[in-house]
Amino acid sequence: MPVSAEPALLPGRPLCSPGPSPWVVMYHSVGDCSHDPYRITVSPRRLDRQLRWLRRRGLRGVGVRELLTSRARGAGQDLVGLTFDDGYADFVLHALPLLRRHGCGATLFVLPGRLGGDNAWDPLGPRKPLLSAEGIRHAAAEGIEIGSHGLTHVDLTRVDDALLQAEVRDSRTLLSEVTGADVHGFCYPYGRLHRRAVDAVRAAGYTYACATDPGHLTGLLALPRVHFGENDTAWRLYLKHRLRRRPVEGV
Known part of the structure; x- marks a missing residue:
């Protein structure tokens, strides 16, 4: 459900919520892990087990905006932000059905300058197709943020002001x-x-940004995130949950 911006969610304001800092998880591709030099892929079977682990612990995956809005209201201690970077086409094929099965939501971060393209920025890895505009709309219609x-997936810390503004503002x-x-x-x-990148994100009007x-x-x-990968079994998930990062306090 869309939620209007509240003062506690304005950029630069701290999260007004008691308890541990929000837990935000980072995924990328969901599919075949046989050739994965960057370790960006998790198999559907492993993702299923990880989502089941969260649910058994009374936790539910949601999009980041829903997580932050709930925490700003003093609620949402049982929520975990699930994020999927790059907008791989396998999100709709493999991740979305599993999210539905476990009653979870997520945020899908996509590259509008590469719609229907592939991950050309990864020189060593296999070419993975990215979602088209139609695929992105399908994910949004299913409740995915x-x-x-x-x-185009460039390192924002290595570009000039003009390209930085285009990557941040024009993509929105x-x-x-x-x-x-x-x-x-x-x-x-990356x-x-x-x-400078944070300032550009703020100027473009985003409410939050993940690193x-x-x-x-x-x-x-x-916002800091923790990576979930193919090697993250229940014991590793437990440790990552316990060793959460420091509270989020405002830039």
């Missing part, structure tokens, strides 16, 4: 045209960010 991963505009809805979330390609390990930059525009 659509966020921006930039236009294009995605809004594709989905017919506002786009609230951004995900930094998880990398610096102050991997943002270092000293924390807050709604630099």
Whole structure:
């Protein structure tokens, strides 16, 4: 259900919620793991087990915006943010049915500059097809939050101001045209960010942004995430849940 922005969700404001910091999980591709040099793929079987593990512990996966809005209201301690980066076509084929089976939602970060293309930015890995505009609309119609991963998956810490603005601002505009809805979330390609990238995300009007390990930059525009992969069995998930990162406190 769409939720209007609240003061506690405005960029630069801390999360007004007691308890542990929000737990946001990062996935990429869901499919064949036989040739996976970057370890970005989880098999459907493993994803099924991981979602089942969350549910057994009384946790439910949701999109990041739903998670943050609930936490800002002082609720949502049983919610986990599930994110899928890059917008691989196998999300609709493999991930979406499993999310439905376990009653979970998610945020899908896509690249509107590569619609229907592939992961050309990964020189060593197999070519994986990306979702088309139709595939993105299908995921959105199923209740998946659509966020921006930039236009073309470039490292924002290595580009000039003009390209930075295009990757951040123009991707939001294009995605809004594709989905017919506002786009609230951004995900930094490669998880990398610096102050200039954060400022560009804020200026473009995003409500939140996800990284991997943002270092000293924390807050709604630099949310840390933990990677879930094929090797993450129940014991590893337990440790990752216990060793959550520090509270999110505002950039």
